[in-house]
Each structure stands twice: as structure tokens, then as C-alpha cells.
Amino acid sequence: LVAERARVGAGTVYRYFESKEALVNALYRKWKQALGGYLFSLLGDFPPRELFHRYWQGMGEFSRRYPKAMAFLELHHHGDYLDDESRAVERRILEPIKALVDRWQEQQIVKNVPSELLMALVYGSFVGLLRASWLTLLHVDQAALDATEACMWEAIRR
């Protein structure tokens, strides 16, 4: 299917990727980095609440722009398929955000809870929204995004 969509021969794919697993991992990394890079680009010298706003809305924007990429990332977020390099990318992307959250913690802006937990809650809740929308259990419009942003800020802010 990949070869067909790429308009190349089936064998050609193997000149660029060792195996299907390698291709999936490369794609995973590509989009994880795209997402991470996009979110990173939104950061800057803003007050915490505004940074959180930019971050949450950024995830919303990215999901709107690349819904298939988000679905792909979620579908393959399961450990079995990801190789070491993909996990390394995962960590590398989280690093600057973790640094930021840690700083906030020192400044008593967010709760005194391990930053990994706060980050897992925030990202997880956003994904929860996405998945509920995929199952058509709800629809995520701008109002929903704003309301949930407020909720999750309350979740982490001191």
C-alpha cells in the first residue's frame, strides 16, 4: 500500500527502510518530532498561563491540521512496536517541556507533583478528548477546547 501510494515499486521501499517495522518507526518519529517541534515553536517568553494556553491550543491546532498523523501516533503509542530510537525521540521531545514544568514548580506556579505526572495528565487528557471525538462520543469545537484548557490548567496550577 505504501509503495502504491508513493507511486514506486514494492521493492523500492526497501531501499529506504529495512522493514515495515522500521518504516512505521520512522514515520512515528517524523510526526512525533513534527508535533514536538510545533509545540516547542509556540513557547517563548510568555507568562505561564499563556504558555499553557498556547500549548493546549497548539495541540488542538495540530490535531485539526493533521488528524491522520495524530491518529497514527496514538495507534502506535503502544510499546510493542516502538524501537529504541523512537523511544529516545519521545524522551528528547519531552525534555524541554519537562524543564519548563520543573522551573514552574520551583516558582510554585504548578502543583508540587512530579512533572512527569503533570505532563502525562495533560497530554493524556487531550488524547482522551481526541479519542472520544473519534468514537463520536463528543465533538471538539473551539468552545470545548477553551473549556478543557481551563480545566486542565486548574489541574496543574498551584
Next chain:
Amino acid sequence: LVAERARVGAGTVYRYFESKEALVNALYRKWKQALGGYLFSLLGDFPPRELFHRYWQGMGEFSRRYPKAMAFLELHHHGDYLDDESRAVERRILEPIKALVDRWQEQQIVKNVPSELLMALVYGSFVGLLRASWLTLLHVDQAALDATEACMWEAIRR
């Protein structure tokens, strides 16, 4: 594989499930109902904050007891494979919880945000925790569970 693990002949599986898809769906429903039933059993005449406590800790307890079941539920939460009956089970399980959250909203206990969104945030954030732990990005111990419980109550409470 299923037949082998069950120590029965390959054909025997088909006396109990029409197809692989039917088996996966039956398993999905079984565990979704187990989780839903367990959480439901924890509800009762308690103050909201305590109910939320029981709910959040209940998910923790269930995940500790049946880690494979939770992983299975997450792996198959993706719409493509679930049949109508499984989706119906999904909705049926959410109903009583939604009713509860709606009541809380009338009583001004939780934020004035569509209950579906609040539920998606809470469940999603818990799954976010689980998945981060699967990828060994963090470890969920009792302290983590308590801390995140507090966070998510803040997220939804008025």
C-alpha cells in the same frame, strides 16, 4: 494462538466465537463491563469528593489487578475493530456516570462544562498515566495516584 493457550483444537474456538473479530469484541466487552461494573460498584451515597476518590483509586486498583486487561482495552479502543454491540456496551457503561456528573453540575459541584468533556478529560488523563508507565516514562505508585487524583479533582470541581 488462542486455541493453543486454551489447550484446545483450532476448530473448537469457532464453537464459541464466530470469528476472530467476534472473539476480540467479546473479550473487549467482557473487560469493559468488568471495569465498568467494578467502578459502578464503588459508587454509593458518598459526598462528591469522596466518590471521585473512590472512582480514581478504583481505576488504579483495577489496573493493578488486571494490567493486561487494561492494555487490551486501550489497544482496541480504536474504532475500526469494535462492532455495534461493543459500542453499545461502551455507551451503556458511561450512562450512569454521566448521570452522576450531570447531577453534580446542577448542584454546582463540578464546572459548567459539558459532562462528556469532563469525563473524557478524567478518563483520558488516567490512561495517559498508564501509558506513560508502560513506556517506562514514569512509575505509578500510591503517592502518584493520590497526587494525580487531587489534580484531576481540581480540573473538574467548581
Next chain:
Amino acid sequence: LVAERARVGAGTVYRYFESKEALVNALYRKWKQALGGYLFSLLGDFPPRELFHRYWQGMGEFSRRYPKAMAFLELHHHGDYLDDESRAVERRILEPIKALVDRWQEQQIVKNVPSELLMALVYGSFVGLLRASWLTLLHVDQAALDATEACMWEAIRR
């Protein structure tokens, strides 16, 4: 399927037939004998042309009454599946008819052509009619039966 239609357990079938092949052969013999017996019962002290009339119309009547039996007989007329006993039945049923045709030959009523050939032509042409009707290439009504009867009498008569 056979057990189900017979409203008995699957294993019960094997108390009456050694195998599927044995059952099919028994069924084949049963209906071959039914057809043969029916046609034989129509014979009697009639002039040749009338006997042929009774024979041809008899096949029509039998096919009308037991269309599934005829389809079954045709479907399994292929040597691979028939066992020795079934072939013996086949021969036994043809015997009296062959005797009749041979007598007709001596009396110069039918062509001076080996009786097996004449019989194969007549039976084959009737089956050809049936099969064309199964493929909806034509419809066999009484007029068609009468017309073809006349044709095939011409085919064999001296």
C-alpha cells in the same frame, strides 16, 4: 447440514452411513432406483411408439415431481464419487430397458445402432433439456416435452 435437517445429532449420521461418501452414494442409489423403478413401472404391453412416449413423458413427470433429486443425480453422475455398488445399480437399472431396445432392434423398430448408444442419446438429450432449463436458457413446458419427444423418436426409430 444433513444431521441438522434430519433433526439428529451430528454423530448419529455415522450410525447409518460410514462416511459422507457412503451417504452420497446411498442417496444416489436411492434416487437412481426411484427413477428407474418409476420408468420401469410405466412399461407394459404397449406399441413401441407409445412406450417411448410413456418413457419420455415419464422422465418429464419425474423431473417435475423431484427436481432436486434430478439435479442431485446429475451433479453426482461424475465417476469420481460413485462407488462400485452405485455403478452396479446403474447397470442393473439399465438392463431391462436395454433388453427392450434390443428386442426393438431385432424387430427393426429402432435403428441398427448399438442399444447403449441409443440409450445414451435419449437420456443425454433429456438431461440436456433439463440443464438448459436450469441455466434458464430455455423453459420446458408440455409443448416442449412433446416436441422433443417426437424429435428423439425420430432419432432412434428405424
Next chain:
Amino acid sequence: LVAERARVGAGTVYRYFESKEALVNALYRKWKQALGGYLFSLLGDFPPRELFHRYWQGMGEFSRRYPKAMAFLELHHHGDYLDDESRAVERRILEPIKALVDRWQEQQIVKNVPSELLMALVYGSFVGLLRASWLTLLHVDQAALDATEACMWEAIRR
């Protein structure tokens, strides 16, 4: 089995045929067209009786040359397995012959009987011969072919 006989891998078959059913149908069409084409090639500007001779002997020749093909065609002449395209081929092949028979009817050469019936009788009787020979009830040599040809011409000629 097909792959094995063709000395290719199992999957290779599926590069040429979508499914077993498609393969059987393709084979059916191939040989039906071979038979039809061969018979058609024998027609020409000959008197009716000679055309019939060429046709009947043509079927004999074809059956002698490709006995397995004839057996295959007969075994699968049963509607359940043939797809629309195969049936279309069936009809297309019969068309020119029907046209010929219809012309003969106008010229009062063959009996005033629907041409479909005459064709079914002729083809059916030939198949009857074949099948009797497959069951070793008789042997079809040249003399038999000649004798039956004469019979069946009588069957249809005016």
C-alpha cells in the same frame, strides 16, 4: 494443488487470479471458448447435412483431443459456480449457432421446434455419449460417432 502443478509458490497464483472461484471461471471460459471457437471454425458454406456432420464430428474430435477439458466443462456446467462473465461467454458462443439453426428452420430444413430445444437435444445427447463412456458403459469409436451423428440428424431434420 494448482500452484504445485504449476511449480510456483502458493501466493503466485493470486497474482493471476483473484480467488479460486475466479480461476475456475477463467479456466471454464477458456475452454468453453476453445470449444466454441473450434466448432465455429468448422462452419462455412456447406449444405446443412454436411455442416451438421462437421459439427458433430468436431465435438468428437475436440473431446478426443482434450478429454480433461471436456470433463472439466461438464463438471462445472452447474450454475452455482459460474459467474456472470462465464454465463455471458456461454450465451455468446451459442448465438451464431442459434442464428444458423433459425435460418435452417425458415428454410424448412430442421423441424419446426424452438431452436433452443434442438440445440439442447443435440449438445445434450453428445454429452450423454461422453458421460456413458466415462462410466465405461460404452466406448465411443468412429463408428459410434458416425451412427449417432445420423441419429441426431434425424432428430432435428425436417
Next chain:
DNA sequence: GATGAATGAGGCTTCATTCAT
């Protein structure tokens, strides 16, 4: 004698991968 759950060989099919061109 009847049952029907259990069996497993075998059938059809897919798809990730290879390799000769």
C-alpha cells in the same frame, strides 16, 4: 442407540520480503 462438543488436517488467502532483471 443418540448426542454434540471437540478435533485437526487441510483449504483459501494475505502480505512482508527478496531478487533477478
Next chain:
DNA sequence: GATGAATGAAGCCTCATTCAT
């Protein structure tokens, strides 16, 4: 470097048959 035909292991499933009850 590109191709795509060929591959065959493995997957899902059926069904004729067995056998403990």
C-alpha cells in the same frame, strides 16, 4: 537505483469425523 513478479510462512476458517457421556 528501481522494479514488480515471485515467494512461502502464517493466518483465519471449515468440515468430516470421533468419542466420552
